[in-house]
Amino acid sequence: MLKVFNTLSRRLEVFEPFNPGLVLMYVCGPTVYDYTHVGHLRTYVAFDVIKRYLKLAGYDVVHVQNITDIDDKIIRRSMAEGRSWREIADEFTKDYLEGLTKLGIEVDLHPRVTEHISEIIEFIQLLIEKGHAYVAPSGSVYFDVDSYADYGELSGRLSKEEWGQEEFAKEKKNPYDFALWKAAKPGEPYWDSPWGPGRPGWHIECSVMSTLYLGSRFDIHGGGSDLIFPHHENERAQSEAALGVKPWVRYWLHTGMLTVGREKMSKSLGNIVPVKDLLREWRPEVIRLWLATVHYRSVVSFSDAALHQAQQNYERLANALQSLQEVLRREEYSFKLSDKGRQLMREISSIRRGFHEAMEDDFNVSKAFSYIYKLTSLVFSEILENPEATVVLKAHTLLEEVNRVLGVLDKFFVQAPQLPVDQLIELIVEVRRRLRAAKEYELADWIRGELLKQGIRLYDKGSETYWRLL
Template sequence: MTLTVTNTLGRREEVFRPWSPPLVTMYVCGPTVYDYVHIGHAKTFVAFDGIKRYLSLIGYSVYHVQNITDIDDKIIKRASDRGVSWKEVADSYAQDYLESLSRLNIRVDLHPRVTSHINEIIDFIGKLIEKGYAYVAPSGSVYFDVDAYPDYGRLSGNFNKALWDQGEGVVSEKRHPYDFALWKAAKPGEPWWESPWGRGRPGWHIECSVMSSRYLGSRIDIHGGGSDLIFPHHENERAQSESLFGGPWVKYWLHTGMLTIRGEKMSKSLGNIVSLRDAINEWGPNVIRMWVLTSHYRGSLEYSEQSLGQAKKLVERLRDIASDVVKRLSKEEYVNYMKAADVDELFKLRSLYLNWHAAMQRDFNMGEAAGSVWALTSEYYKYIASSESRALIAFTYKMLVDFNRVYAVLDDIFERAPMAPVASLEDQLIDLLVEVRSQLRKNKMYDLADYIRSKLASYGITLVDKGEETTWKRAG
C-alpha cells in the first residue's frame, strides 16, 4: 500500500514522500492564548495527533512542533478589559491549553512560545529586509512586500489582489494595502521589545515561520492547522519563509475541516462556543478522541449528542473487548489446531485489518477506517467471544493494539498487559474477590456480597452479573 495525502497547495492527492525518511517533521499551528481552548481547537489538535500516530505505526519517526502564541492584539485587549497584565492572561490560558492536551493524550514534542523567540524573530525580519522582501515604515513598523513574492495566492487559490487587504497596519505608510506586518511599532500602554526599528512586537504570521524553521529546518514535511488559517495566515507564512530560504519550504500542507453545532459554524458571534474542558468533563477524553478520529480530518464535524453518543458506544465496546481479550490471553493455554470456522474468522479479521490500513493510507480517511473498527467489535461478539482458539484471540489483540496506537483509548488496559499479556497481581486479586462474592451469594450472604460490589465500584471496578456468572470491567 502507498500512503497518499491531499495537499492544500495544488489541491490534489499526492504520494507521501517526506524529505528525509524515515524522519517526518510536522508543524501545527497552536492557539492564541487569550481564552479557553474550545472544542473546535480539539478537532484540529486530535486529528493531527492521530495523523502523527498513524505515521509512527507504519514506520516513520515524527517530530511534532506546535506553537503557543502568547502575545497578540487579542491578548492585549483581554488584559486591558480585565485590568491585568498581558502575561497573566497568556500564562493562564496557556496552562488550560496544556492541561487539555494532556487529558486528551495528545503528544507534542515541543511547544515553543512567541515571547521566548523575539531575538530570532528580529533576526528573521532583518534578513527579509536585506533581501528586499520587507521594508521599514516611518512609524517603525516593518511590512512584507507582497508584490516581491510572485507566487502569492497559490496556497489559498486567492489571486484577486482586491481581496488581499488584511487590514494590518496603517495603509498610508504601506507600499500596497495588502502588505502585512512583520513587526508592529509599539502603541502607548502596549508591551514592547527593542529592535533595530524601534520598540514594538512581532506580527502574527512571522512567529510561525521563525519557530517552525528554527526547530524543524528550512524544509518541513507537514504544516497543519484549521482550514480557516489558509488565508491569510498560512499564505503569509509561506510567502515570507520561501522568500528567505529561496525555495520550497513545506512539502505537504494539510488542513482540517470546520466544526459545526446545529449545522452552523462554531463562532463567538453566534454564541455557540463550547470550551474543550467542558466537553471533556461531559463526555470524557476518550470519547472526544474517538469522535474526532472516526471522521475525516478534512471534513466538517457536527458537535451533537448523536455523533458523540456513537463515539461513546464505540469506546465502550472497544474497552470491554480489550479487557476481555487481555484476561483470556492471560489464562488460556495455547491451542495449536484451529477449527475450520476459526480459520474462516481469522481471514475475516485479516481482511478488516487490511481494509483499515487501506483507508488510512488514502489521505488518513479515518471515517472509512472506523467501519473496520465497528466490524471488529461485531465479529467479536458474534463469534470470537465464544471461540476457544488462542490464535484467533491473539490476532484480535494485535488488531486492537495497532488500532489503539492511533485512537489511544485503551492505553490503561494495555499498560497492564504488554505484548505478551500476563495477568497482573491486581487482576488476580479482583478475580479472587469476584469468586468470594459468588460464594457469598450462593450462601445467601447478600450483605457481604453487596459490600464487595460497592467497594470495587469505588475503585472503578464494575461487576456484571449474568445468572450465576459474574464478570468485571474497569470504568472507561
C-alpha cells in the same frame, strides 16, 4: 502506499518526506486569550491521529505546535480586565495544556512566541536585507508581497483584489502588504528592536519557530482551513523569500471546520463550547473518539447526538476488547485451529488490510473505523461463540494496533509491570463468590460496591462472575 491531499496542489500526492523515515510536522496552535474550545480541539485531535498513524507506519515524527502568547486579542483582554498580558497568556496556556493532556494529545515541543523575540528580529532583518520587507515611518516593518512571485498559490487567490490583510495602514506600500513587526502603541507591551520598540506580527512567529526547530524545509504544515488565508499564505511567502528554498513545506494539510448548526464555532460568534465544560459532561475517551473518527478534511457538526453515538462506539470497543481479554485469561494456547478458526484468521487479516488501506488514503479514518466496527461485530457474533485462543489473540492484537492510532483504549492495555492486577481482581472476585455461596450477601454486596468505586464493575451470571473496567 500513503497518499495525502496537499492544499497547495489541490490533489492527492504520494507521501515522501524530505528525509526517509523521518517526518517533521508543524501545527498552528492557539492564541491564548481565552479558553480552548472544541473547534480548536478538532484540529489538535486530527493531527494527533495523523502523527500516530505515521508512527504506526514506521516513521519517526517530530511534532511542534506553537503557542501565541502575545497578540492584539491578549492585549485587549488584559486592558479590559485590568490584568497583565502575561497573566492572561499564562492562564489560558495552562487551560490549553490541561485539555491536551486529558485528551491524550502529545506534542514534542510547544514554543511560545515571547521566548523567541530575538530569533524573530533576526528573521525580519534577513527579509529586509534581501529586499522582501521595508521599514515604515512608524517603526513597523511590512512584508512586500509584490516581491514574492508565487503569492496566492496556496489559497487560490490569484487576484490582488483578493489579498486584503487584517491591518489597514496608509504607510504600507500596498494595501495587501502585511506586518512583520508592529511598532509599539502607548500602554502596550513591547520589545526593543533595530526599528524601535514593538512586537511581532502574527504570521512571522510561525515561520521563525517552525524553521528554528524543524529546519529550513519540513514535511507537514497543518492547521484549520480558516488559516489558509492569510496566515499560511503569508507564512509561505515570507519563509520561501527569506530562506531561498522552494518548497519550504512539502505538504500543506488543513482540517475542516467544526460547526454549531450551520455556523463555524468561534469566539467572535459567541457559540463556543470550552473543552473544560465539555469534559464535565463527557469522558475524554468519548470526546476523542468522536473527533478521531471523522476525516480530517470533513466539516464536523457539534451535537449531543454525535457524542451519544461516540459513547456507544466507545462502549462497544471497550466491551469487545475486555471480552477478548477475559478469554485470554482463561484459555490455553492451542496447537491446532478448526476450519472455522482458520476462516476467522483470514477475516481478521482482511479487516486489518482494509483498515490500513483506508488510512493510507489521506488518513481516511472514518472509512477505517468501519473496518474496526466490522471487527467488533466479528468478535461478538463469531469469535466469542466458540473461542480459540489463537483467533482471540489475533483479534486482540489488531485492536491494540488500532488503538495506537485512536488512543481511546489505553487504560485497558496498561499494566503495572510488577503488580499482577488481573490476578488480584480475580482473587477478590473468588472471595466474593465464596461469600455468596455461604449466603454472606451483605459482605458480598459491599465488595461489589467498593470495586465499582475503583472503576471495576462485576457481572453475575449464575454461579459465575465476570468483571470489566469502566
